[in-house]
Amino acid sequence: MSKKGQGKKIQQQREHVENRELYQRMNFLYQAAALMTTTTFVQESTDHNTKDEKSTAKRNKSYQNIGSLGRFYLNTMRNIGKKQVLRIEPSVKRNICKRCDSLLVPGFTSRARVKSRRQKQLEIECSECKAIKIFPARKDYQLFSEKPENIVGASTNESSGESQRMT
Amino acid sequence: MAESSSKKDTTESKQQPPLETESFLYSPLPNYIKKSDIHKDNDIHQATSSLLSSNNKDFIKTFVTDAVASRAKDPEQIYSEKIKDKSLLLDNPPKASRETREKRKLKRRAIIKGKSMTAKEKRQLKIYELPKEACKYEYFEQLNALWMGYMEELWGPPGSKESTLAPKLLKADFHGAILTVTKSKCPSYIGISGICIQETENTFKLITRKNICKRIPKAKSIFTFELRGAQFLIHGDQFAYRASARANKKFKGKPTVDIK
Numbered sequence: 250m251s252k253k254g255q256g257k258k259i260q261q262q263r264e265h266v267e268n269r270e271l272y273q274r275m276n277f278l279y280q281a282a283a284l285m286t287t288t289t290f291v292q293e294s295t296d297h298n299t300k301d302e303k304s305t306a307k308r309n310k311s312y313q314n315i316g317s318l319g320r321f322y323l324n325t326m327r328n329i330g331k332k333q334v335l336r337i338e339p340s341v342k343r344n345i346c347k348r349c350d351s352l353l354v355p356g357f358t359s360r361a362r363v364k365s366r367r368q369k370q371l372e373i374e375c376s377e378c379k380a381i382k383i384f385p386a387r388k389d390y391q392l393f394s395e396k397p398e399n400i401v402g403a404s405t406n407e408s409s410g411e412s413q414r415m416t
Numbered sequence: 417m418a419e420s421s422s423k424k425d426t427t428e429s430k431q432q433p434p435l436e437t438e439s440f441l442y443s444p445l446p447n448y449i450k451k452s453d454i455h456k457d458n459d460i461h462q463a464t465s466s467l468l469s470s471n472n473k474d475f476i477k478t479f480v481t482d483a484v485a486s487r488a489k490d491p492e493q494i495y496s497e498k499i500k501d502k503s504l505l506l507d508n509p510p511k512a513s514r515e516t517r518e519k520r521k522l523k524r525r526a527i528i529k530g531k532s533m534t535a536k537e538k539r540q541l542k543i544y545e546l547p548k549e550a551c552k553y554e555y556f557e558q559l560n561a562l563w564m565g566y567m568e569e570l571w572g573p574p575g576s577k578e579s580t581l582a583p584k585l586l587k588a589d590f591h592g593a594i595l596t597v598t599k600s601k602c603p604s605y606i607g608i609s610g611i612c613i614q615e616t617e618n619t620f621k622l623i624t625r626k627n628i629c630k631r632i633p634k635a636k637s638i639f640t641f642e643l644r645g646a647q648f649l650i651h652g653d654q655f656a657y658r659a660s661a662r663a664n665k666k667f668k669g670k671p672t673v674d675i676k
Contacts, residue, residue: 270570271663274589277566281559281591288558290550313547315555321544321614322591328660347530349543378541380530 271333278326279341282319286352289314316351316358316377323350339392348380546613546621551629556592556611563592567643578646585648586667589659590615593641595622595650600637608632615659 266272292313323345330337344353353359353373360374369386393399480499481491488494512520538544570588571581596609608630610622620639622630634652641648657665 270584270587273566273570274587274663277562277589278591281562284558284562288555290547290552290555292547292549313550315546315550317542317544317546318613324544325589325658325660328658329663332660332664348527348533349541377543378533379527381528382530 268333268335271329271335275326275329275335275337278322278329282322282326282352284319285315285322286319286354286358287314314358320349320351320377323352339394343382343384346375346378346380347382349375349378351375351377353382544614546629551623552627553611553623553625556613556623559592559613560594560611563589566592571643574644581643582648586665587663590620590650591659595620595639595641597632598638598640598649602636605632605637617658617661618656 289312292311327337327345327350329335345351346353346359351358353375355361355373358376360376362372362374363386364370364372371384371386373382373384374380375382476499477495480495484491484494533541533543566589570584590612591614593612594609595612597605597607600606608622608624610624610630612620612622614621618635619631619633622632624630634656637652639650639652641650654667654670655662
């Protein structure tokens with residue numbers, strides 16, 4: 250009996266999440282974008298600009314990712330979030346370029362550098378559109394949503410449950 | 417350098433009646449200098465003029481070829497490619513005006529700050545366009561597998577009815593689904609099947625097993641896909657919204673209309 254009751258409770262809690270399908274959808278889109286940006290294909294290109302014999306004979310092989318689709322998926326994901334006013338978990342949001350919506354994978358689609366200005370900060374440059382994101386890199390730095398005083402009843406918080414799903 | 421000035425010379429001489437009969441390497445001096453005494457005593461000008469007067473184009477050619485000869489294999493070719501019949505600037509290009517410089521600065525700042533792109537910029541950079549080499553079925557098989565997992569999660573545990581999934585499907589995502597065109601007003605679309613990689617307001621972009629990318633309009637066609645052995649229909653006509661706009665759209669039941 251007690252087990253059944255617990256199961257029901259858990260189920261009720263699970264059902265309680267509003268816009269559940271939309272969160273699932275956004276989650277899927279994020280994963281799909283990650284998949285697309287990490288799959289690479291070989292692109293062969295010949296230079297037509299230079300007329301030298303050498304360069305026409307030489308074919309440039311370059312490995313490229315299908316980032317364009319990843320960008321499209323993330324764009325739709327963000328639009329869904331905008332329309333329904335669903336918050337995106339900061340760790341997810343930080344991985345998306347603000348300008349071109351591409352997924353920022355350090356060393357692959359973005360360049361991360363630690364710079365010491367007034368305080369140490371992390372600069373992430375999108376290699377697609379050159380937009381820069383700057384985050385403080387202090388040791389004790391906490392996001393607003395991570396601060397204990399901002400969390401209402403840490404375990405039963407809805408947003409934390411959602412954020413887990415998002416990541 | 418010299419070539420262009422000689423050209424200038426000829427054009428100027430057309431506009432003004434030539435003061436001296438011979439053509440010079442350099443454009444004629446302004447009048448106020450000519451009148452002054454400095455000019456009269458200056459024999460350098462005369463010396464160069466006599467030296468060049470016979471054939472100044474030849475002089476340029478010999479001068480350039482001599483200068484380049486030590487470094488290049490074929491100086492004549494270099495002359496003919498880069499200098500012959502070309503106008504070259506004597507000065508550095510003029511600096512951009514302050515306004516344009518500031519505009520550029522602002523633009524750069526907007527890029528760094530991550531201001532969102534305008535639609536025009538997106539079009540120019542081709543930000544959502546898939547390169548041709550990437551149109552291969554194998555690249556998207558994994559996307560399909562991911563989509564199947566997503567659908568399983570959406571549908572819930574096995575054994576749940578199709579009627580529970582149907583309303584959810586309206587707000588679901590179809591990137592990665594294997595869609596087949598079963599009915600269409602255009603007969604050539606019928607039977608096309610592939611993984612959906614992009615859904616726009618009015619089209620589905622499919623990649624077929626033969627690595628061909630097809631863009632199929634939603635209007636006037638019906639798509640099907642299979643899940644757990646059940647077949648689902650998408651009426652394209654009533655589905656013509658953007659993938660993101662569909663999330664908060666309230667769909668109304670409409671009588672199905674036969675195509676043809």
